[in-house]
Amino acid sequence: MKEGWEAIIGMEIHAQLATETKIFCACAANFGDEPNANTCPVCLGLPGALPVLNEKVVELGAKAALSLGLNVNETSIFARKNYFYPDLPKGYQISQYDKPFSSNGELTIMTAERDEQGRAGDWKPLTIRIERMHLEEDAGKNIHEGLPEVERFSYIDLNRAGTPLGEIVTAPDFRSSWQAYDYVNHVRRVLQWVGASDADMEKGNLRCEANVSVRRIGEEKFRNKVELKNLNSVRFMQKAIEFEIERQIAAHEAGEPVNQETRLWDEKNNQTRIMRSKEDAHDYRYFPEPDLQPLTVSKQFIEQVKADMPELPDAMHDRFVEEYELSYNDASQLVSDKDLAAFYEATAQASNNPRVSANFILSELLRELNNADKTAKDSPVSAENLAELIKTLDAGKINNNQAKEVLTEMFGNGKSADEVIREKGFEQISDRSTIEKIIDEIVEKNQNQVVAYRGGNEKLFGFFVGQTMKASGGKANPKVVNEILKEKLS
């Protein structure tokens, strides 16, 4: 960012809550079905149809809110947000307005600036305010391509109309595009972690918008802000914010106006472009939804949801660093996925060797999983079996390369570590007298080399190691071999 300026960024995230059915009717909340098949009088907006709240929305909403540091309000009110658009059959969206489901949140995320190559610098905590998360229904889907006469017509699929959303709104507390980027990733992971949302941006069940303005450092007032939409991935969002910051600073410095407007990210040209100006801004005329009661949630219910919540990834991360003495980055990688974290913890405990478990899982197991296009959840090698392998490795019975080979084999056929090691004849020989016997023979047979070694040709040490390993069929414990050879050759 240009010297002397700062960016002011607020985020809005729409997350689809992971229910089976829609928020106000019992139609399946599935995508990818035949267009308009999952519809009924309620989600088609037919006259006389009445909404009935899905209780799962309340539970998942509470999970989402609590995992983001929000307070769930005991009473919230559904409200009608009025506007006309073909994907909104009722002519209004049932949302919440002045009494949202949850509010007044504070969330600490980890964030880092990135260099030109996108490499993260130091990770530091950043605490931001989350103003609210309210509940609402989604609109249908507009289709502008792939159907007849698209230059004259648009097409509507209402399968998505009425699926439940949580809209999460932050205060303008971000000062850089990377902070916003790290925030969205944080939210995405936490929502997946607690099971509130699949939070997959590609599938459209997590969508974000950014409000961006800039001001000179020291200024207290906010300048005009621009709302950025059509941010289809976290990376595009970061690029769009970055572009917008630079565009606004340049405009202010040149004395050109920065208008309060909505802009879209144009992926092809790597820039933002105007979608609508402030004059076209909607007047939604919110009013309380008369067809629904106030939504009340008891303290007891909130306590129950809290009690059922899993340990959150950040807390787990800090615990891994503390309890298992892992590095910051290793712990981060392990908690990037809930199943992986659980798999790690089970392995660490069963093997009683948290650090080797972390190394082995992050390097070897993840590679095998990636190659097989699998995740920790469906790993063919169980945590118990992996722990057995790690114990064997740790006890020096097999070496690192052998352990990798054993894992690959276990991965392929689901056998236990012991079985594979036995089959491969990998059992290491660590017994001193056995190795000593082998070495005595080698020393006996290679008197010339012994003399040369003692005469100062130290390179020959490797020759003896090689001979010993060969004679033992690769099974001799290299550490023991080294020790004995040093004794015998000195």
Next chain:
Amino acid sequence: MDVKKIAKLAHLEITEEEVALYTPQMANIVAYVEQLNELDTSSVEPMLGGLTKEGELTETRRADVPHESLGQEKALDQAPSAVAGHFQVPKVL
């Protein structure tokens, strides 16, 4: 009374003559309803959802269990224009 703005929000096209006709009419309607503001309601709890005390106690949530939907054919049955399983509408962006 900004009748033009209200017409725009309601997606209605009205002529200048209609603006002249409706402006005093709508002003009258609003003035009529505004009489309610003369009542002191500061000690009355707002009624939301339009329900009686008993009504408020009725169970109004449902389990997250899918029921059969209408299906594509029935859903599109009443549409003025349906093409390839979709509602067809004038071009929007």
